[in-house]
Amino acid sequence: MSVPVLQFDSVTISYRRRARWLPAVRDLSFAIAAGEAYGMVGESGCGKSTAALAAMRFLPRNARLEDGRIDLLGRDLWALPPAELRRLRGERVSMVYQNPAGALNPSLTVGAQVAEVFRHHRGLDRRSADEAAVDMLARMRIADPARVAGLYPFQVSGGMQQRAVIAMALATEPDLLVLDEPTTALDATVQAEILDLFAELRRTRSTALLFISHNLDVVRRICDRIGILYAGELVEEGDAARVLARPRHPYSAALAACLPRPGQRKGGRRLATLSGTPPDPADLPGGCAFAPRCPSARPDCNAAAPALAPAGPGRLVRCPYPLDGPDPHVSPGPAAAERPGRSEPLLSLRGLGHRIGKVDILRRIDMEIHSGETFALVGESGSGKTTLARVVAGLAAPDTGGVTLDGVPLAGHARRRTADQRRAVQMVFQTPDTTLNPSRRVASIVGRAVRVLGGRRGRERRERVAELLGMVRLPAPVASSRPGRLSGGQRQRVAIARAFAGTPRLVILDEPTSALDASVQAAVLNLLLDLQAEGGAAYLFISHDLGVVRYVADRVAVMYLGELVEVGPTERVFAGPHHPYTAVLLAAAPGADAALRPVEGKAAGPSERPAGCAFHGRCPHALDRCTVEEPPWRPTAGGHAIRCWIAPDRLAPAHEPPRPRRADGAS
């Protein structure tokens, strides 16, 4: 066997915190061969990014290599003289980060930045470097690369920016490409294109990849092998598809089980959750680091730390009691009962429109939400989902049409609504970092909502706050903390408690879990479903994660450029026939098969809305008529309707549901 491109040999890396050195990566060994893609997965704080930085010897100043050695192309990284280290980093290894905008210089054109790499590292003269840059952009499958090369970073989309960054990374023809969550900041459709690009690069060149992600589906699509990291240790390693299909370590199993599976509905099985958080490196448990959270822990797990042991071909597991097949322990709890939501509509939107300047952000939206149902809104970013939520909440006023609650028109601004109406419609926001006032304590944040929305004071108020914190499963001492001391999941729970302070009838959930780790997401989704089962609130659930939507929603609406294009019961929308745009979304889900992916195309912005059907420019089935006349709503069956000129029975009946390869044996 030839020399691996990257090899970690018993590597321990520590960070200094208050004069103590605490290990973030512990005794980590793995190797990546030429042309191999290695995925590294784990919750936040498990040492993934530290390992990625160490692979280039880019550790921050308060970190140090404690023990072990890292070989890059057979050379000990920590023994290299600075000049050689620089050359190695520049020419043999490249790194792509999560945020493409931060990696590009805003004052240089995209082409100039790619060309600079060719000039600097490959010694090309100006003209041939420019040509090479355009050539490279073309290989990134950028349409019209010569034009894009002349644009500045802010003039191109996020996906295009990330492609330019990847073009720069590949310009030196590196032997190793380190990718730290390269698609996390991107829309699902753009993410799908970038992932295809990686898959193609793997076929056409022998670049090795170290791929860091918390998204298991993405890793499964790209990687040959996968390493699962917990508390800085490798707990399982092996063939990516096999590890994810049949995890042997309880932690891997728990991670895989946290994601909703196709066909799993809230009425059926609850999402598996993983309580707690990874241990702080300051107080690692004595035995197995995962034992305190492990559903199948035994008494002796706390006694001695287990070693990484072979378990089958190419498989390593750090657990003395590896699972065989799916873990029976990780499907806890009775499932929430499914609610039929047929009654008078609770909320209805008629001909709703919202514009900013002359641009239609929302256009002629008609929809109804019934008591107790979960109505999901999906679409790419820029489709108007959040604006719709803000209009319903009373944070933005509609310009045409209106919103009614129980048939009574709602004022455009929350302040002009009645106290009862404000209590009835509340919202949970997307960003855990800013959803709570950082300078107030949890008790005061929730207490204010209890007083204003619930009308309780004094002792009653304190009791209600305690009750709400209990409802969202937060320990009582949290009440006296400020938000800065809480984790993202805990903050989102406080925000949920705040929204439920006055017994709401409709709660708007704007991507409530998109900023959370998968394990925390599952716990928050379960909580929301429990609260709904107890209190009967309806949810307007906004998400770009189709797997989550399919699990929680009763009905789904698909939005494109501020208009609804498809509405129906969840199972019908996912089963098809699909609106051509819905088909694009479904195929773009990271679990879907690349072969099913329809033509690509950049979403038009709302300011450049085409005439006729807004989607016709990206639609593979577009007719002449679609370019001039707006399409009609056509019902299919069971309350499912599609807004398209093509008859439903001639639309593609169904792709495989998202994440088809997930269905292997485990469910």
Added chain:
Amino acid sequence: MPTPRDLARRNGTLVAGLVLVGLWIATALAAPWIAPHPPDRIDLLAVLQPPSAGHWFGTDQLGRDVLSRVLHGGATVLAIAPAATLLGLALGTAVGLAAACAGRRADEAVMRVLDAVMAFPVVVLAMLVLAFLGAGTGNVILIVALVFAPLVARTVRAAALAEVRKEYVQAARLRGEGIFYVMTMEILPNVRGPLAVEGTVRLGYAVFTSATLGFLGLGVQPPSPDWGLMVSENQGLLTTAPWTILFPALAIALVVAGLGLAADGIKEILDP
């Protein structure tokens, strides 16, 4: 939270600044007891004496002891500066918060008015106020506060605008909270950092501005011992008796420097 001792160890700038300012405050308070002579005792037999054992800082053209006047002169400046700064901070914070919370059109209007006020030279503004209200300590405070308020308002508005867009403010609006509640209970606590830095920086400028007003004869009236006034009274003697100007000027400089150091130290704590 770091203890005060931790801060002292890590933040030498802050400690140096606070010690310097503290010394001057102590001096001003203790002046009646530690000054060797009464500050306004005229001694026509000992005019314009250079520094000596009897008069460490020399005497001015009326034979008054410069050291005693410098020691006493701190009191006016050190009372005017914090009072003016507090008033300026209060006015500026109210305007800045209101501008940030009130909506785009009101915000534009307020900011243009502030630009106009800031375009006014300090001295012209001072003349204007004095023409209407007369000279005196209270009016110096008012002038300095009026000069500072627009600057504070800008800082507060910028910090508040960043907060107004955050989701916790939207949550408050969803509850139907009034603008006054949002301003004072939600946003104000989160602009404390920039406000504290602005306050210490302004304090230094307040010493400077009130000394300038004293120098121009717009503030405290003679024969009160005031540093700015002392520099002004003796400006003709710069070449013949420089000590009459040097020591009050040095006093102003040291207080401003101390406040500047303290401001830097606080900034370091708030955003390291």
